[in-house]
Amino acid sequence: MKILIIKFRHIGDVLLSTPLVDNLKHYYPDSTIDYALNKECVHMLSFNPNINKIIEYDRSGIKKLGIIDRLREEIKFISKIRHHYDMVINLTEGDRGAFLALISQAKIKLGFPVRKGILSKIKIFDYLGNDKKIQHTVEKDLQFVNLLGKEVISKDVSIHWTSDIDQEVDQILRENSVEDFVHIHPVSRWMFKCWEDDRMAKIIDYFEEEKNLKVIITGGFIQKELDRIDRIISLCKIKPINLSGKLTLKHLACLSSRSKLFFGIDTAPMHIAAAVNTPVLTIFGASFPVLWGPWNNASNKQLFLDIDGIQMNGAHCMVSKMNHDIFYEESVKKSKGMVLIDYDKVRFALDSML
Numbered sequence: 001m002k003i004l005i006i007k008f009r010h011i012g013d014v015l016l017s018t019p020l021v022d023n024l025k026h027y028y029p030d031s032t033i034d035y036a037l038n039k040e041c042v043h044m045l046s047f048n049p050n051i052n053k054i055i056e057y058d059r060s061g062i063k064k065l066g067i068i069d070r071l072r073e074e075i076k077f078i079s080k081i082r083h084h085y086d087m088v089i090n091l092t093e094g095d096r097g098a099f100l101a102l103i104s105q106a107k108i109k110l111g112f113p114v115r116k117g118i119l120s121k122i123k124i125f126d127y128l129g130n131d132k133k134i135q136h137t138v139e140k141d142l143q144f145v146n147l148l149g150k151e152v153i154s155k156d157v158s159i160h161w162t163s164d165i166d167q168e169v170d171q172i173l174r175e176n177s178v179e180d181f182v183h184i185h186p187v188s189r190w191m192f193k194c195w196e197d198d199r200m201a202k203i204i205d206y207f208e209e210e211k212n213l214k215v216i217i218t219g220g221f222i223q224k225e226l227d228r229i230d231r232i233i234s235l236c237k238i239k240p241i242n243l244s245g246k247l248t249l250k251h252l253a254c255l256s257s258r259s260k261l262f263f264g265i266d267t268a269p270m271h272i273a274a275a276v277n278t279p280v281l282t283i284f285g286a287s288f289p290v291l292w293g294p295w296n297n298a299s300n301k302q303l304f305l306d307i308d309g310i311q312m313n314g315a316h317c318m319v320s321k322m323n324h325d326i327f328y329e330e331s332v333k334k335s336k337g338m339v340l341i342d343y344d345k346v347r348f349a350l351d352s353m354l
Contacts, residue, residue: 002087003033004106005035007036007037007097008038011043012271034055037057044249055081078100082103091111112128136293155300157271183256184203185217185262187228204240205238218247218269220245253275265282266286271294279316281346282319283338286338289304289320293318294313298314310345
């Protein structure tokens with residue numbers, strides 16, 4: 001059997017679908033499983049032993065092309081899917097995935113209802129997932145196992161890398177004379193998810209001065225992220241090791257697996273840290289813990305609630321504030337919940353974990 005999974009979402013969303021891949025391979029051991037996704041998400045699935053082929057969609061690159069070249073690239077992408085699969089599972093409610101499922105002519109098609117447009121009026125899927133139920137993203141994707149008449153046998157989120165990555169990360173740690181350290185990823189491409197810079201700087205100093213733990217900072221290759229990290233570090237008394245813009249997501253995953261603790265906000269690196277079973281302390285004031293809390297592989301359960309306060313889920317801890325009102329301060333978009341989370345409460349949670 002040839003199976004195609006489609007998920008045109010962001011990096012963390014794709015990572016959280018890996019338990020579905022594992023379950024499909026368990027029940028269909030002779031199958032080949034391909035996965036169609038946005039290009040920036042490839043690192044979440046490459047080297048996964050249960051995935052045969054990754055089909056990349058270069059959304060940003062295609063958008064830059066002229067009409068003729070763009071049409072040519074779209075047709076080329078569609079040709080990789082049409083007539084090639086026995087089963088297609090679309091994990092998003094958007095029209096692109098639904099269209100690909102429709103034209104694939106697969107014998108079995110599963111997906112979520114298309115929310116709008118002409119495809120919302122066409123019967124595309126043989127089995128429809130429930131996108132209204134409030135549940136963690138891992139479990140939302142895993143419902144397709146049940147729709148196929150199977151029981152979920154594993155809920156572990158996983159990411160894979162090669163030994164070369166291990167060696168390169170070990171070399172970075174040796175060059176910086178680092179043994180025990182905390183991994184902090186303080187920023188997101190969505191700046192309203194970020195905590196206040198001065199409070200983040202105080203937490204960095206807390207680790208180094210009071211807990212004698214070196215801090216390694218990571219960030220994406222986006223200039224606004226790099227600039228914000230520079231501002232945070234400028235407020236620190238003791239300078240952390242700054243690897244922002246220097247690591248691939250595979251290197252970041254390996255680095256997280258070496259750390260004593262991950263501290264940060266609701267980002268893909270937070271989900272990566274949980275996937276490599278590193279204890280996570282995260283701050284949620286702009287998103288919903290029930291949907292996006294760090295997944296606990298040890299228990300395979302989601303225990304975080306959409307409430308204010310300090311919450312635990314196995315080795316992971318969260319400080320949450322459910323005021324998601326958006327406002328602007330000096331032209332910077334912010335979430336009131338993130339602003340209302342104070343330093344003392346986060347420090348108390350860290351003291352408890354450490």
